[in-house]
Each structure stands twice: as structure tokens, then as C-alpha cells.
């Protein structure tokens with residue numbers, strides 16, 4: 001089999017000469033999307049393709065647990081603003097002009113960027129998610145896709161949003177692709193009514209799918225929630241039934257001790273988005289030390305590419321680790337191993353995926369970081385991956401046992417970049433004319 005034949009096919013693959021947990025190992029992918037064996041010398045195999053890692057580092061694929069994939073179309077469109085002003089004056093007015101085609105090409109661009117930088121799964125919240133589903137299906141990456149409900153407290157709007165939510169779940173399921181999973185997303189406590197939050201919670205539980213929500217991102221959100229409902233946002237979500245084991249809450253910056261206890265008790269996953277929080281100057285970091293002590297499952301996400309402005313989980317891991325040390329004035333907080341775990345295993349746990357670890361019987365979602373100056377010398381895999389490596393150092397990305405990128409090559413990348421650039425310019429032009 002030649003190098004170009006290998007893309008997009010689920011066939012048995014042997015990866016030789018890779019550094020895994022500090023030892024040179026071989027990894028056999030069994031051709032069904034699973035890791036078949038890991039060992040120093042795998043002799044019993046029927047590999048159709050052999051990758052010589054040449055000493056590359058093997059890591060589990062990154063799991064980006066909070067993003068809005070089509071927002072790459074608005075990368076660099078509106079920067080250096082406060083969150084609510086950014087959303088209400090720039091982002092929402094432009095999003096009102098998004099077509100299915102825009103969303104499709106925005107999601108194609110996001111999948112391309114994530115594959116390029118070593119992400120194999122993402123948890124997405126946006127609109128027109130069938131178009132995102134088509135892009136994910138074609139890209140070969142794994143994703144949980146949720147329609148974002150915003151009803152603004154209007155009952156008629158809630159009813160129409162609920163119908164869109166139901167049809168989105170049905171349409172995502174009709175792709176019959178286990179890599180493309182449906183979820184449910186009420187946007188936040190400040191944009192969704194009590195009936196909207198309660199309906200989303202009940203619906204997610206009935207369908208047994210994840211619920212993805214923004215939570216306690218800013219101090220204002222907390223103050224407004226207390227003023228409106230006499231409760232802090234986690235207690236209000238709990239009152240509406242939203243806090244349960246499949247709840248994935250993005251940001252979780254402005255939490256007090258009671259909030260943390262509640263999230264731990266309900267088994268909620270909290271997603272740290274350090275770059276977006278720092279750029280939008282939320283003035284608070286997710287309280288990782290207390291959450292870790294309380295046993296909250298903490299995962300990692302980039303947020304959208306218009307507030308980050310990239311979807312590179314390697315930058316996110318480094319930022320998470322150094323922000324936590326800086327914010328808590330303690331260099332022992334979030335060691336490199338923790339940063340890697342929140343970027344892989346903990347996301348897999350939240351989505352109920354048998355991924356995030358390279359071991360036999362796990363999903364064959366993994367990446368290779370080829371030999372490059374950022375990986376020399378090699379005292380510690382975790383340290384180099386978190387503190388030195390950039391996502392652009394990822395050389396090979398494999399999802400579901402299928403090679404999506406090899407030696408930095410992703411088939412079709414040029415067309416996606418050209419088309420997404422054109423679509424973004426046209427979207428901004430239409431929005432400006434309105």
C-alpha cells in the first residue's frame with residue numbers, strides 16, 4: 001500500500017518505533033477501530049500498513065470538550081472586547097446571517113485545524129448542527145454535536161427551539177455513524193428560560209445523551225442569576241434538573257465552595273477554557289485545586305476560534321497549567337501529567353468513550369509527535385508535551401483506527417482553507433450590509 005492509499009481506510013496498522021510512556025514500543029491497530037496490542041515487539045499481526053515512528057512520541061488524541069466549531073469563520077473578526085459586548089454587538093448579529101453552507105465550511109475548517117493539531121474528539125455547541133455533522137462525518141474525526149438553545153425567556157421561542165433540538169438529535173442519529181454523537185445544549189442561565197433549562201435536562205436524560213452548557217463564566221452572570229432567582233448559577237441549574245452525570249459545564253470560573261460541592265455531588269464535568277477566559281478577561285480561573293480535591297471531573301476545551309483564537313489543545317494544556325500555577329501562586333498546581341489527563345482521559349470519561357489512553361481494547365484514537373527540536377532532549381514525555389510542544393508539531397493523527405493525517409499531510413486541506421476563507425469574507429460582507 002502506498003502512502004496516499006492509507007488515508008481514510010480502517011485497516012490493520014502497525015506503528016513501530018514510537019516512544020510511549022518513556023519506552024520504545026509498537027502499537028497494533030486491529031482494523032476495527034480499536035487498539036489490538038501494545039508491546040516492545042508485536043510479531044503476531046496482519047498489518048496492511050506499517051508506520052515507522054522513527055522515535056516519535058505517541059499520545060492519546062486530544063479531546064476538546066468545549067468549542068463552537070463553525071466560529072473559525074469569525075477568527076480575528078472581533079477581538080479585545082468584554083464577553084457580553086462581544087456577543088451582543090459583534091457575534092450574535094453576524095451569526096444571524098449564517099447559512100447551512102457557511103456552517104458546513106466553518107466546521108470543515110475546524111475539523112482540519114483539530115486534525116492538524118492532534119485533536120481526535122470534540123464536544124460542540126452551535127446551530128444548524130446537521131451541517132456540522134456532515135463535516136465531521138467526512139473529516140473522520142469524532143464529535144458530540146449539540147444544538148444550542150437560546151429562548152430569551154420567550155415561551156413561543158422556547159417551543160420552536162425545543163422542536164429544533166429534537167429534530168437535530170434525530171438527524172444526527174440518522175447519519176448512523178458512531179463517531180458522530182448527539183447532545184443537548186441550553187446556552188446558559190442568562191439566555192435560556194427556566195422551562196427551557198428544565199426541558200433540556202429532561203430531554204437529555206430521556207435520550208441518555210450529554211447536556212452541554214456554559215456556566216459561571218463571568219462575575220456578572222453570577223450576580224444577575226442571584227438577583228433574578230435568589231440562587232447562584234449551579235444551584236439554579238440544579239433547581240431546573242440540569243446537573244446530572246452527563247452534564248458538561250464549560251468555564252466554571254466563578255464558583256464558590258458550595259458550588260464545587262454541588263458539582264461534585266451531581267457528577268458534573270467542568271471544562272476549563274483558560275485561553276478564552278484570559279482573552280475575554282473573566283478575571284477568575286476555574287478553581288482546579290479545590291475541584292480536584294472535591295473529585296470533580298475536570299476536562300479541557302478551547303472554546304470557539306473567535307475567542308481563543310485557535311483550536312490547538314497543546315497551547316490550551318500549557319496555558320491551563322501555567323495559568324493555574326500563576327492564579328493560585330503555587331507551581332505545584334496542575335502538574336504536566338494532570339494537564340494531559342484533563343485533555344484526554346477526563347474528556348473521554350465525560351462523553352462515555354473508551355478513549356483517552358493508549359492500551360489494548362481502547363479506541364484507536366491517537367497521535368504521533370514526530371522528531372522536532374521542541375522534543376529534544378527527552379527527559380519527560382509529559383513535560384515536553386505540555387510545556388514545549390505546539391499542536392503543529394503533531395505529525396500523524398489517527399481516529400477510529402483511520403489515518404487522517406500522516407507526516408503533516410491531510411488530503412483536501414488546501415480546498416478547505418480556500419473555501420472557508422471565501423465563505424467567511426462573504427458572511428462578514430452580508431452582515432455589514434444588513
Ligand SMILES: C[C@H]1O[C@@H](n2cnc3c(O)ncnc32)[C@H](O)[C@@H]1O
Nearest residue numbers: 068091095125126148214303304307
Ligand atoms: C453557541 C453560542 O454560544 C456563543 N458563544 C461563543 N463563545 C461563548 C462564550 O465564551 N460564552 C457564551 N457564549 C459563547 C456563540 O457565539 C453562539 O451564539
Ligand SMILES: [Zn+2]
Nearest residue numbers: 214250303304
Ligand atoms: Zn463557549
